[in-house]
Amino acid sequence: MTRVLIIGGGGMVGQKLAQRIAAHGLDGHDTCAITLFDMGFPPNGAPVATKITGTVTDGAAMMQLAKDRYDVIFHLASIVSGEAEADFAKGWYTNMLPTWTLLEALRGEHDASGGRYVPRFVFTSSIAVFGAPYPDKISDEFLSAPQTSYGAQKSCCEQMISDFARKGFIDGISIRLPTICVRPGKPNLAASGFFSGIIREPLNGMEAILPVPDTVRHWHASPRSAAKFLTEAATIDTKRLEGRRALNMPGLSCTIEEQIEALRRVAGQKAVDLIKPQPDETIMQIVAAWPRDFTPDRAAALGFQAEQEFDEIIQIYITDDLPNA
Amino acid sequence: MTRVLIIGGGGMVGQKLAQRIAAHGLDGHDTCAITLFDMGFPPNGAPVATKITGTVTDGAAMMQLAKDRYDVIFHLASIVSGEAEADFAKGWYTNMLPTWTLLEALRGEHDASGGRYVPRFVFTSSIAVFGAPYPDKISDEFLSAPQTSYGAQKSCCEQMISDFARKGFIDGISIRLPTICVRPGKPNLAASGFFSGIIREPLNGMEAILPVPDTVRHWHASPRSAAKFLTEAATIDTKRLEGRRALNMPGLSCTIEEQIEALRRVAGQKAVDLIKPQPDETIMQIVAAWPRDFTPDRAAALGFQAEQEFDEIIQIYITDDLPNA
Numbered sequence: 298m299t300r301v302l303i304i305g306g307g308g309m310v311g312q313k314l315a316q317r318i319a320a321h322g323l324d325g326h327d328t329c330a331i332t333l334f335d336m337g338f339p340p341n342g343a344p345v346a347t348k349i350t351g352t353v354t355d356g357a358a359m360m361q362l363a364k365d366r367y368d369v370i371f372h373l374a375s376i377v378s379g380e381a382e383a384d385f386a387k388g389w390y391t392n393m394l395p396t397w398t399l400l401e402a403l404r405g406e407h408d409a410s411g412g413r414y415v416p417r418f419v420f421t422s423s424i425a426v427f428g429a430p431y432p433d434k435i436s437d438e439f440l441s442a443p444q445t446s447y448g449a450q451k452s453c454c455e456q457m458i459s460d461f462a463r464k465g466f467i468d469g470i471s472i473r474l475p476t477i478c479v480r481p482g483k484p485n486l487a488a489s490g491f492f493s494g495i496i497r498e499p500l501n502g503m504e505a506i507l508p509v510p511d512t513v514r515h516w517h518a519s520p521r522s523a524a525k526f527l528t529e530a531a532t533i534d535t536k537r538l539e540g541r542r543a544l545n546m547p548g549l550s551c552t553i554e555e556q557i558e559a560l561r562r563v564a565g566q567k568a569v570d571l572i573k574p575q576p577d578e579t580i581m582q583i584v585a586a587w588p589r590d591f592t593p594d595r596a597a598a599l600g601f602q603a604e605q606e607f608d609e610i611i612q613i614y615i616t617d618d619l620p621n622a
Numbered sequence: 623m624t625r626v627l628i629i630g631g632g633g634m635v636g637q638k639l640a641q642r643i644a645a646h647g648l649d650g651h652d653t654c655a656i657t658l659f660d661m662g663f664p665p666n667g668a669p670v671a672t673k674i675t676g677t678v679t680d681g682a683a684m685m686q687l688a689k690d691r692y693d694v695i696f697h698l699a700s701i702v703s704g705e706a707e708a709d710f711a712k713g714w715y716t717n718m719l720p721t722w723t724l725l726e727a728l729r730g731e732h733d734a735s736g737g738r739y740v741p742r743f744v745f746t747s748s749i750a751v752f753g754a755p756y757p758d759k760i761s762d763e764f765l766s767a768p769q770t771s772y773g774a775q776k777s778c779c780e781q782m783i784s785d786f787a788r789k790g791f792i793d794g795i796s797i798r799l800p801t802i803c804v805r806p807g808k809p810n811l812a813a814s815g816f817f818s819g820i821i822r823e824p825l826n827g828m829e830a831i832l833p834v835p836d837t838v839r840h841w842h843a844s845p846r847s848a849a850k851f852l853t854e855a856a857t858i859d860t861k862r863l864e865g866r867r868a869l870n871m872p873g874l875s876c877t878i879e880e881q882i883e884a885l886r887r888v889a890g891q892k893a894v895d896l897i898k899p900q901p902d903e904t905i906m907q908i909v910a911a912w913p914r915d916f917t918p919d920r921a922a923a924l925g926f927q928a929e930q931e932f933d934e935i936i937q938i939y940i941t942d943d944l945p946n947a
Contacts, residue, residue, distance in 0.1 A: 385729075385789055404710075428865065428866075432763075437765075438757075438764060438765050439763060439765060440762075440763050440764060440765050440766065441765065441766060441781075442784070442865070442866045442868070443781070443784075443785075444788070444865055446785050446788075446789070449781045449782070449784060449785035450785075452777075452781045453778045453781050453782065456766075456768070456774045456777045456778050456781075457774070457778065459767070459768075459774060460768075460771050460774035460775075463769070463771075464710055464771070540753065540767070540769055541753075541767045543767070
């Protein structure tokens with residue numbers, strides 16, 4: 298029985314991850330006991346897990362999670378990019394310092410166990426660790442020079458996790474997720490929301506705003522891929538990382554125009570007609586600073602795979618999320 | 623009158639920096655009042671400054687330094703690479719967390735002043751933020767994947783400083799210094815010590831151990847250059863950094879053999895004869911993981927310049943430090 302903790306398990310990706318582990322286990326482990334830690338949980342969410350309500354900013358709660366000595370810890374909890382940008386202190390005190398507190402508590406357990414307790418620690422980082430200007434394709438050796446607080450906080454966590462892992466206190470890996478698309482649920486205020494919205498809303502018979510030109514190129518993976526990346530990161534032989542424990546995940550690079558063409562193929566012109574161009578200078582500026590394409594060779598060599606066509610990303614939404622929309 | 627604080631002002635580079643500022647001021651400022659903060663000071667050190675004895679791990683001391691609202695803050699204080707590697711907790715609690723405490727205190731002063739207080743903040747980072755494997759020459763876009771705790775701590779500080787600066791709480795810049803050579807004074811236990819030792823000891827008529835093959839290539843700058851880089855970083859127009867506030871400094875890439883040839887030209891065969899090869903597997907392994915060469919184009923474009931020949935590095939030691947050796 299593998300004991301799995303998902304910090305941030307109440308969020309969209311956390312829920313997908315819990316469901317995936319409940320259904321398939323973690324490679325090489327027969328069954329998992331799943332615990333979710335978050336500030337709240339969706340009412341119809343994964344019933345397969347123990348739930349602990351709390352916040353990562355509560356140091357005592359982090360200490361307790363460490364004391365519980367889970368075998369695998371997924372750390373997904375953070376406030377989103379927009380909020381971290383609007384509230385500087387909240388961003389650093391939520392997205393960075395609790396990771397330090399947790400790592401220190403895990404080091405304490407490691408020492409208290411005589412070095413036998415070394416949990417697998419999987420951290421969701423983000424392509425936000427990168428900042429413009431970019432090459433056409435971002436290689437695995439491109440620098441982390443974020444232009445948002447969220448990205449800087451993720452980058453600090455990556456460095457801490459790498460060093461705690463190098464010293465053997467945890468067995469850590471940070472995976473830099475592409476923008477997750479199609480996000481299920483209601484539109485939110487994230488600047489990246491429209492990448493999902495222009496697919497999700499039309500599939501639900503609703504209008505969607507497109508605030509940027511359709512020439513914009515971006516880097517996507519489905520929620521299903523995100524959950525799959527996380528379970529794979531939890532079971533990979535980390536020696537194969539050769540000391541570079543922050544990894545660009547694979548994704549699909551496409552333009553908005555290509556997204557729309559895929560929607561036309563999957564759902565017809567009527568769906569496409571629901572997309573309403575409404576240029577927004579602010580969003581255009583934000584999006585202009587985002588990565589467009591990657592060559593994630595290391596992740597590919599390690600067996601990570603994302604969708605190959607945007608049609609597939611749409612189909613995954615239709616299969617996994619549209620019935621509950 | 624520009625009020626300058628040098629945290630870590632009792633160390634070798636801190637003392638050189640204080641002397642340089644006392645002699646030449648900071649570009650564009652007529653005179654400077656210099657305050658040094660450190661755990662101790664050399665008895666014959668720079669008499670040109672106010673001295674505060676304290677440690678960066680004392681949060682109250684960091685708060686007080688922020689309250690004193692210096693115009694320019696140089697942050698040089700850290701324990702060295704070897705010590706940070708041997709004592710994990712001491713490394714993180716000395717090299718990383720106090721920087722966070724100080725930045726937060728400076729943000730408090732910024733807010734309390736209605737945003738008028740925005741000190742120039744110059745941080746000494748290091749080429750230790752890089753980790754093998756390397757390209758032949760490390761470009762300005764190469765990733766920070768350190769293989770030491772010291773490097774991880776420096777990298778975290780860089781990210782924090784960049785983000786605090788991006789938000790306007792400080793006007794920050796991190797400069798990644800080459801290995802400083804020729805270090806004056808006694809031999810120390812740093813793994814990099816021999817790069818200085820094989821020049822310094824023979825010039826003082828003493829034997830020096832060479833623990834690695836003379837084919838080893840490394841990246842050097844003189845103490846004089848280090849002090850010059852710091853004063854230039856204190857006065858540069860940081861808009862020219864275009865948001866990338868961590869900067870690889872220029873240096874001189876040369877092999878040990880080239881170092882020895884330079885010593886022969888400057889001080890003759892008698893000096894060279896004092897170098898005793900004594901291979902040390904441990905040091906060879908450590909040194910094999912170090913950067914060998916860079917293309918620091920951004921720093922060059924901003925006007926930073928290091929020595930062009932190793933002979934010059936030796937002459938600087940002879941001029942600046944040999945008389946007091």
